[in-house]
Amino acid sequence: MMKKQIMKEKILVVDDEEGIRLLYKEELEEEGLDVHIAASGEEALKKLEKDKYSLIVLDIKMPGIDGIEVLRRIKEKWKSLPVILCTAYHHYKQDFGTWASDAYVVKSSDLKELKDTIKGILGSR
């Protein structure tokens, strides 16, 4: 038990929708993750400067700096930090900007795909 506490992976969830942030936080904490949240691209970048995270779950469509721009800046500065892009729409997959992400998940109330993707990425390191 103690060991698990120490090993808890710290991840950052970035989404402009309050409901979704809360849902992600609660569901992912249940998976044994240390979940931090940011409501915008700007807030996320600030948090990244201060703290070290194992993984970022990033929404694409946000007011202000959008997810694709945040992804670009992350990959410039923290090349090996894994980023999972989350969005309501499939068609961003065709956007070159999204190719730099480590995974791409279409949003759904069923979080299984997202959880599996997180486990896959964290487990493979």
Added chain:
Amino acid sequence: MGYEILEKVIELTDSSEALEKRFDSLAKSISQSLSFDQCAIYLFDEERKIFSLSAADGDRNDLVHTYHDGEGLPWSAIKKNRPIIANISDVNDGRWRGIKDNGLLGFATAAVYPIKDDTGNYGMLYLKSRKKKIVPLRKRKLLSVISLQIGMAIKTNECILNLTSVNTKMRDMQARLIHAEKLLALGEMAATLAHEIKNPLMSIGGFAKRLSQQFTKDAPERMYADMIVKESKRVEKLLHGILNFSTNKGFDLKDENISSLIDDTLALFEDEFKRINIKIVKELKGNITAVKADAEQLRLVFTNLFTNAMQAMENGGILTVKTDCVEKWITAEVTDTGGGIEPSIIGNIFNPFFTTKAEGTGLGLAIAHTIVANHKGMIEVMNDIGKGVTFLVKLPALVQ
């Protein structure tokens, strides 16, 4: 003299009655006022190779009905490109200056006037007299004017017919354009709405799921929460369909074997088909020319067609799937025995949001249609009422 004929010829263009019908009375007036025994109007066929009798005054029995290429006086006039006035020495010979024309039998004088304009010949005005007669210059001029006027009437008539058909085509095209624009606007609106709905829906479904876990398995609250989860999943599925339909996604085109693609897709349905007693008949050509296609998209086409077939055969049936290579096309046929589609709705089946099913989204066939069209292919439906439906998907075969 002659004015009443001119009046009649000019009237040709000024009536809604069919032109050919008015020629008969015109022919009669011409022969009467110019004192000929017979007047006939011959018109060219479309290839301008045969003259056919169009109108005549009185009895048509002793008239030649058609003049083929090169035959008789009419063709001599065409070759000479001017009218012919013929005086025949022997009325029983049927010949003038060596030109055989059975229409001349029993006549002593004949006049042939080409009906033409600057673009070519339309036909022939053919006048005959049993007694030898001199056609004075005045009458000849009148005949020239008459034949010219007939030509103009024919041309005007053709123009009106063309205009009507172009008008019909244009109206048809306009209707289709409006329809397409409506679909586009509908699609865009649906996509915008879908985007806006998806996020809150995700919260609703996600938290309902969490709520459900707070209750014991048999608590009514759990059932209520599960219902919210189930229904929000249904809306999610619908949104997914709308977004798929309305976003123009890029294609990942590769060489694909349609037979194995269909086989793979069909495998996913096997259990379900077995359960409701649907027999699968496969006639898939193994060694078939490839198509350039996005496999994921094409699978969606056949998934939708199989789902449709399954819903049409709720009480069992036979699903036949065939692939073939026909000329430049790779074809795939999906046939069910579900009784066919009602003729009154068949025009709507590819329209988005059109459905006859309580739980349908009305997007299955619309998506299939869009995907196939994006692959430069076609999707056709053959409806055998009382028996079933065949959907034929045609994709361009890869040129080796």
